[in-house]
Amino acid sequence: MAPRKHGPDFSLSKTWEDLSKNIREIQNHNASNLSFEENHRYAYNMVLYKHGETLYNGVRNLVIENLETLAGEEIVPTFPTGTSDPSMQNDEEDVLLKALRKVWDDHRSNMVRLGQILKYMDRSYTKDANVPDTHNMGLQLFLDHIIKPPIKDHLVSAILSQVRHERDGESIHRSTVKGCVDVFLSLEVDRDGTTVYKRDLEPVFLSESQDFYEKEGKRLLHSCDGPEFLRLAEERFEAEASRTNHYLSSQTTQPLLQVLKDNLLTPHLESVISKENSGLDAMVDNSQFDHLSRLFRLCRMVPTGIPCLQASLKKSIIRRGREINQVSLGDDLGDANDAEDVKEKGKGKAKASALGIQPAVTWVQDVLALKDKFDIVWQNSFQSNRELEITLNDAFGTFVNQNEKCSEFISLFIDDNLRRGIKGKTDLEVEAILDKTITIFRFISEKDVFERYYKGHLAKRLLHSRSASDDAEHNMLTKLKIECGVQFTQKMEGMFNDMKISADTTKSYLDHVSKTTAPEIELSVTVMTSNAWPMTNNPSACILPSQMDKACKSFEQFYHSKHSGRRLDWQLNLGNADVHVRFQDRSHELNVSTLALVILLLFENLGDDETLSYSDIKGATSIEPDELKRQLQSLACAKYKVLRKHPSGRDVKESDTFSFNHAFTCPMKKVKIGTISNKVENKEERKETLERIDEERRYQTDACIVRIMKDRKHMKHNDLVNQVTAQLTSKFSPEPMLIKKRIEHLIEKEYLERCEDRKSYNYLA
Structure with a gap:
């Protein structure tokens, strides 16, 4: 069926004349009196009578004509004059951007109306002719006739200038700039969807921003x-x-x-x-x-940011840590370690018992304070970032291990707290102290060194009954076990077990002697398993007075009756005694070391003016010279002088003589003499300790190598070194050279043999 024709006979010239006239009226905002149906019919008939091309091109020319008019009348007159006055420049740019938006809104409104009129053309002609429909034609024409030099250049410059004004702290009309930017975003310049904004504005904006922020x-x-x-x-x-x-x-x-x-x-x-x-x-x-x-x-915004912060944090912590180390290691700590060598010079002086470990306590407290400071920063400011936590721990580990006495210091700090530091504190406070100590303990790389010091300090606390809390002791032991495993605390637990068994043994012994003839001296004996305690296995050299010797033999007889095949070696240097002594004015109960009691008993039956020479005392007791001098210093040169030294002085010499001080007085009934606290080792003691640790490490390395080779039978050298290193790292960091030397030692002992390739080993059963 042929399309139905509207109206009287069609006249192209008349139809286009009327339609173009009405389109101009629409562009001039006089569309209120126009008939939509009439204009639609004009366009419909032109397409129907095969004049779609004429209609399309005619409309296109009318739109171009209108755009050129708008550009010349609305936009060009608003171009900035180039004034140097910032406020005037801002106003001129604002006017230009508003003008563009006004023209855009006007053009878009016109194209919407034209699109309604030309619907039939868009549906029947544009697709077949492969030309843009009315809407897209309007966008393209706006792009070609408005967004072109010099208008485009002025617009881009105005937008960038507005951004500069705002960056400099001036106020701008953001909505005006947004209106212009929205136009740029609406206009595509190619089929890929690239907009005027992306092509003409953003690259220049980013380039200018780069220059700005480089200078900023x-x-x-x-x-x-x-x-x-x-x-x-x-x-x-x-x-x-x-x-x-x-x-x-x-x-x-x-x-x-x-x-x-x-x-x-x-x-x-x-x-x-x-x-x-x-x-x-x-x-x-x-x-x-x-x-x-x-x-x-x-x-966190930049790739180099966190690494830079990590490096700075580590540098800061290590610098602070080195300052703490320098303070604690600045003096020769061994010179004034012996608490008995400290003179009291008036009020306000620290107690002698605290001075020997004060450098250690201060060092640990300073490290803990530093750790607390950075932990608070890490939690409050660094959002508990895992990377920074690793950095903090690494930094603390670095400077802590730079202190060659770190293991000893930490052990002394724990010792101080477990002896007296937890008195008056709640369970939660005690737990917090122990947890903080474990925090620093984790940083130690040579945990076997700490283990040796801790066992020594623990032994003294147990033997001298100086622990303030058994619960705290066991709690600390549990924490160490969690950190390092059962093997780390096995011997320490053995020490506690010995103390418990010894208490039962002493009770049984006292019950036994109460039924027979009791010795003059009441004994409380601690039987130490030799491989559990960090003490020397050599018995103390000393000739005991008859009453003491009788008491010791009484206990030995009782013990051997209960345990056949065991040997008892008396460690007299580790013991202490309570003895009642009558002086001129009153009697006192003295608490002294066992060896000091042996010395005091030599003066029991002497006359008031009689003296004993150093040689006499040495011959009567057979105590080693160094130990004898130390004991005599405690009795005659310290605060409580129950003996007199002739001539007076602080150092004991072999030419000195001693007498009993009958005139000794003290306001206290019970007096402790010669109770010397744990102290920081001096250079000679530390050297001896390190030698023992090196010897233990050799044994541990040998055992580790044998265990691995017994399991693997055959291994290459590098694989064996890696395995040994991995297994020993929890206690210390073995040097490859040490492992190599121990392998050579085991080859000599025929535990291993070197293979023909010279790079691997076999285990010899």
């Missing part, structure tokens, strides 16, 4: 302190994100922020962190958690 970064670095730089930098990031979200395009957000990262942060972060008096160190010292939080947020 340098300016802030030289004019601001650390916190101020960080604050302004973060404000810049927030401002740029706001800018792209409010009047530019969200597609520019990431490229723009990358410009800031590359030019404002990355080149200057390290300098800001290391700024003197305002960098990382100052922020930590002044507990500026907000500034540190901002620093962390900014560091």
